[in-house]
Amino acid sequence: MMSAQRELGLEEAAEFSGTADAYVGLNWSYSRRESVDQCTRRYFLQYYGNTLGDAEFKARVQFLRSVKNRYLRTGELVHLVIGTYFKKLKQGKSLSADWLTKWAKDLFQKDRKYSAHIQAGGMASNEQYPPILLDEILNKDQESDLLLSHAEEQMLKAIQHFFASPTFSEFRELGAAPESYIERKLSLRGFPVSVSGKVDLACAKESNVTIVDWKIGSKSDGGAESLQLATYGLWAATEFGVIEENVRITKAYLVSQEVVEFKADQQAFANARVRILQDLERMVILHRYGRAGMMEAFSPNPQQGVCRLCPFREVCPEGKAVIHD
Numbered sequence: 001m002m003s004a005q006r007e008l009g010l011e012e013a014a015e016f017s018g019t020a021d022a023y024v025g026l027n028w029s030y031s032r033r034e035s036v037d038q039c040t041r042r043y044f045l046q047y048y049g050n051t052l053g054d055a056e057f058k059a060r061v062q063f064l065r066s067v068k069n070r071y072l073r074t075g076e077l078v079h080l081v082i083g084t085y086f087k088k089l090k091q092g093k094s095l096s097a098d099w100l101t102k103w104a105k106d107l108f109q110k111d112r113k114y115s116a117h118i119q120a121g122g123m124a125s126n127e128q129y130p131p132i133l134l135d136e137i138l139n140k141d142q143e144s145d146l147l148l149s150h151a152e153e154q155m156l157k158a159i160q161h162f163f164a165s166p167t168f169s170e171f172r173e174l175g176a177a178p179e180s181y182i183e184r185k186l187s188l189r190g191f192p193v194s195v196s197g198k199v200d201l202a203c204a205k206e207s208n209v210t211i212v213d214w215k216i217g218s219k220s221d222g223g224a225e226s227l228q229l230a231t232y233g234l235w236a237a238t239e240f241g242v243i244e245e246n247v248r249i250t251k252a253y254l255v256s257q258e259v260v261e262f263k264a265d266q267q268a269f270a271n272a273r274v275r276i277l278q279d280l281e282r283m284v285i286l287h288r289y290g291r292a293g294m295m296e297a298f299s300p301n302p303q304q305g306v307c308r309l310c311p312f313r314e315v316c317p318e319g320k321a322v323i324h325d
Contacts (some may be wrong), residue, residue: 044286069135219251
């Protein structure tokens with residue numbers, strides 16, 4: 001299977017990526033660049049699935065795009081709880097930790113019940129905001145109950161620590177401040193496409209800005225995600241009109257009650273701009289084939305860790321094979 005990069009000659013690729021039309025419909029976000037980094041086949045199905053010609057296959061891909069694994073869903077619920085708490089607080093209403101914890105638990109339980117209903121052949125919900133379909137249940141994972149129960153336990157612990165741990169008291173105060181930004185969408189200038197993201201919490205005090213990125217687990221669970229954090233810093237320096245060194249960017253690990261700071265300076269931000277432009281060089285070449293619905297130009301990259309958490313593995317022979325090896 002030939003990749004888009006190989007199918008295009010280098011000169012043709014350079015000429016194509018330099019045209020304005022090449023960028024139409026393309027945007028950059030950290031989640032999008034992470035997807036293309038992990039597996040270009042997954043990237044195609046996630047972002048270009050609507051270009052598929054086979055109606056039945058297209059419908060299945062569209063369905064699978066709505067499926068989330070336990071990590072994505074519990075992380076989403078933790079962010080929902082924290083964001084709602086701060087937003088209501090700004091409106092003069094204080095929601096209790098017990099109520100919010102129960103709310104998150106009830107939502108996850110509804111997800112589990114609905115997913116089991118769909119997996120058994122039940123009818124889809126006609127609610128405006130139906131429960132989320134969970135990957136572990138739909139794919140009949142033998143340990144789904146255990147995995148989902150553990151994920152729920154971690155989620156509830158993260159919420160409890162957010163409210164009770166002294167480690168996060170400073171961030172709770174910042175989030176409650178009238179001038180703080182909660183779940184603020186960002187957009188960076190100076191790029192050929194929209195560069196977007198969302199900041200969990202940002203607050204300026206005098207000439208300093210603090211940005212907080214909430215995480216469920218511990219710092220040992222994953223990488224530094226330095227590009228994502230630097231993107232937040234680039235936005236904050238412009239948004240608040242401060243120098244780079246006065247932007248404090250933190251990752252708050254709720255379960256392990258750890259705070260990790262990212263070094264924000266001119267070099268880090270310059271590196272981030274270069275990396276985004278490098279991402280776009282790859283994306284714009286693939287974009288040509290994605291818009292044309294040419295899935296064969298997006299080579300799969302089968303890996304146990306990636307494929308097990310990919311919602312499209314049932315329609316990807318390579319993904320199935322690596323999982324069942």
